[in-house]
Amino acid sequence: MSDKFARRMGTVHRSFIREILKVTADPEIISFAGGLPNPELFPVHAMDTASREVFAAVGASALQYSTTEGDLGLRTIIASRYEQRGLQVDPDSILVTTGSQQILDIVAKVFLDRGDKVVIERPGYLGAIQAFSFFEPEFLTVTLESDGPNLVELEKRFEQGAKCFYAVPNFQNPSGVTYSLEKRQAVAELADKYGVLFIEDDPYGELRFLGEDLPSIYSLCHEPGLLCGSFSKIAAPGFRIGWVVAEKEVYDKLVIAKQASDLHTSTVAQAIMRRYLETNDIGSHVGLIKERYGRQRQCMVEMIHQYFPVGVSIIEPEGGMFLWGTLPEGVSSMDVFDTAIKKKVAFVPGRPFYVDGSGENTLRLNFSNSDEQKIEVGIKRLGECLKEFLQ
Template sequence: MDRYIPPVGRWKLARRTQQMTHSALRELLKVAERPDMISFAGGLPSPDALPLARVAEVTQRILHAEAIGALQYGPSEGYMPLREAIAERFTRNGSPVRASQVLITTGSQQALDLVARVLIDQGSRVLVETPTYLGAVQAFSQYEPSFEQLASDADGLIPELLSPAQLHDVRLLYTQPNFQNPTGRRLPLDRRRQLAQLALETGLLVLEDDPYGDLVYEGGPLPPIHSMAPDAVVYLGSFSKILAPGLRVGYLVAPEALMIKLVQAKQASDLHTAGLTQRIAHQLFTEGFLEPHLHALRARYREQCKVMLTSLGLHMPLGVTWTRPEGGMFLWVTLPPQLNALDLFDAAMQAGVAFVPGAAFYAVEPRHNTLRLSFTTSTPEQIRRGIETLGRLVTARLSGLS
């Protein structure tokens, strides 16, 4: 029997709306981004790092030279010069890709939705890390999958614990191998190889979401899983974290047989991504701007991450642990099991500090003694003061329970 769907006003909603929920993070940010708040909550680029002048200059140039093309309808697959540039970068880095395998999306969040729409039916088994990216869970959930959390440790998911039987009839395995949101951890090279081999041997489709791979501070880049099993991997990329999220330009790289259906889903969704912002992204991506911009971005975030790690070491009591990311925007804090991060969140907000409680990042079986911190939008001094405040609150709670 179908579940009862209560009407809204005079209208009866579709059953799938029961799977739609507010993003806990987006709701939290409405409060956490107050001017008087030290916010470690949002996974946002630093406002001081946004290329405002360059975007303004490039936009004016595009509107002068090709305004009609930029403002007219465009192909669903995306602006061809941008697709070619993305394919060329993959190929140059040792993972041959054709432009026909690249689909430009309205942010990587749309890419998650398109893949889910094409691959997930009600009850489909979907494997995710523990914890995993909240936005992916939200995108997948409306198609009513059956989530299964994978055994994971400080380095990420553990491929050797996946058996062929466990992978039977799985629609996809979702992973963020580079500086994962929320934990900041990075999947080691040997595990990438193991996962790629599993995908090739079993027919598993791996959805490799990589918005943070260019933000590497220590250890150098690692090859994407896509480079090891291109016919078994859909790769998602984004310009949001390295250029500007307001452009809403992301992309996916997929086997051509799957691309046919992804393009059809894109056409049904929004026809095409905005032509103007695609051209802006293309100019910034290809005119020699990106590499020096990334160099400055990495230096900024490396220092902010270092300050946060040092501050945690100074102010957090025994029993609190945290990750030590080599890149990205986040680190993950685990409190003693008797503490609930949601209780700490309420006290922290009253003290003028915001973070994200970690339970929202679990597809099933949330752990309530975890939290996510972002270090990218706060100054070093704000980081020091904010972590000192959090440390004092955690210490007080532990003392109250002893």
């Protein structure tokens, strides 16, 4: 059978993180490896109520086929939430997608020919690398510094003929890095200057614990770009509801691609999410998440300062779900991982986030899905483990 597979299947692989999660299934292991939101914060009761109201109010139509673009009421709420944050977005420029992962797939379908140059961050978001890889682009990378991309490198990549730049400017996955205002402005200027399509992925933007909200790069570009959002981190991921904002010409193409991909996003899931948003204050719910994740992040940072040996540097994130660590040159986080599992603590080695095979001495820690007690015990275990390697 394998002789029948398409050429592209030689270059795509099962998610490495997925494989790691299998190893960490042991309940005694304290895992900072996953990327899950904390389920204790899911609005289960409110979603139950919303679901009952949907079945009572609209019944059969919530179970029927619906439009590819997505529920207009839901899109209107998404638009008004942008407006509250100072961004004018027409509901008709919002396409509802089956999670924000689907955006990456349909954007690649619409824009990427084999060999097209795509700039991604280094380290970069694994879901994007996977989705784009199916369309066999050439990945160009730009190094993430603590305040955003290295601009000299970025301009060089744009000069090399990049078609698009995919970035997560707020609390990036995996690095936790947030772009400074200066770098946002510089990125927008460069994208405009070189005519590079800017694809802004912003699943974590509302989860800021420290510092001040900064404008999206999407809003700073003069040339039209794409802005991607998701309910996965601010409500719940199990609905698989994301969205993308695009100008008309691109929007129409994305609709064609989405139609071929899954016709439309679950009518039921959209109806429940819409009802939830109509009858609950999601802003105050997001406040709860921020308060909890903020505490967990603070605890993790403090424990790291207390238990990690000298020589490990971290990026202290201002929001989101992840914290990034760098070990001294020559220390392999993959080796550390094997030892850490024996000490019943897990993380994600950083190499899979580098398409160039580097990043061997880096690692990602998730703080959203562990309480402070677990964080303290887990970071202590990991610290002991790191001391062995750094001696």
